[in-house]
Amino acid sequence: MDLRGGDLSRLRQLNSLTTIRALRETGPLTLSALAERAGLSRPSTKEVVDELASLGWVEEVSPSPGTMGRPARRYRFRADSGHLVGVDIGGHNVRAALSDLDGHVLAETRQPVEPDAPLDERLAAIERAVSGCLAASRKTPADLWAVAAGTTGVITPDGRIAFSAAVPAWTGLDLAGRLREMFPCEILVENDSRLAALAEFRRGAARDARDVVFLHVGRRMGAGLIIDGKVHRGFGAAAGEVAMLPESRWFHAPEHLNTSAVVPPGTSPEDAAGHTLTAARAGDLATLEELFRYVDDLAVGTAAMVLLLDPQLVVLGGGFSRSADVLLPPLRDRLEQRCIRPPEVRASTLGDECVVVGAIDHAVEHVDRRFFTPEAGPLPISR
Structure with missing residues (x-):
């Protein structure tokens, strides 16, 4: 931090940002607790809070119902x-x-x-x-x-x-x-x-990882990459487009699930794979063969990314992640066969909302x- 020349406005800005960050991370705080978290004196914290309140970023929180005596004032960041x-x-x-x-x-x-x-x-x-x-x-x-x-x-x-x-x-x-x-x-x-991938990293299955391959599987296939805690876009914003490589077999892979014999005629593409995955879960042998063909194709592109990036974690997300119980075991098996260091493989916790x-x-x-x-x-x- 360079504050030469008595740049007090810069110091006030940094103190304001530190205060806002503390309130956003912790929730409503008293002045004393906020001063401790922000590393400021209590008088300085009061000055910063008053300024932030005048700008509309901070407000005092009403005491909880039933509170006895005179409670200490608490303040919150106005996320609204x-x-x-x-x-x-x-x-x-x-x-x-x-x-x-x-x-x-x-x-x-x-x-x-x-x-x-x-x-x-x-x-x-x-x-x-x-x-x-x-x-x-x-x-x-x-x-x-x-x-x-x-x-x-x-x-x-x-x-x-x-x-x-x-x-x-x-x-x-x-x-x-x-x-x-x-x-x-x-x-x-x-x-x-x-x-x-960002959602799983921030809120979902990958919160404890910094290097992640996210598999976006459903009626179409895609991938998102987290490298060293950051979403990786690539030089031309085309990172993760493994489906565009014909040898990966990703582009047509969902057809194994969409066109199996258990799918009733006239079923919409949105619902077709669900019939196959349900039958596979029940142990239908012919349907299991279609599921394994799908996982074989999924594993090709996934293994290529794993061998290139050596991620800590692979997350199975998208619409098909609702059937992670039948997809993850064969996917783990195929990655173990192909990868020098097989990563942990988890199901998305966000599903269709990711x-x-x-x-x-x-x-x-x-x-x-x-x-x-x-x-x-x-x-x-x-x-």
């Missing part, structure tokens, strides 16, 4: 100063969730959409899903600080979809630009598998960088 939205733009559904600035989800909605829906229809489903969250929480678009969207494909840093195999109409779309037409706030667009939760976490990280780092400049008045 602003709101964030995460969106999962899937092939069959658009999910949206609204949260406060700490990422606590307050409302969720889902809008069905057909895989071959026209571009404008899919965009309209996004707007309906977000509007549903706003209505459920009695908020307006003006209350939003950021909307983060996750979708399939290679996403450029400015939010364009360079390529999408799962939704061809998406290719070339300036998705960030179209979302800015809907919502008057910061817009973030990221690959859905990458957001799912992308929308990861989008919320992505928005939280963006807001933190924007307002709550020394490089961000003075704290603004909250809105």
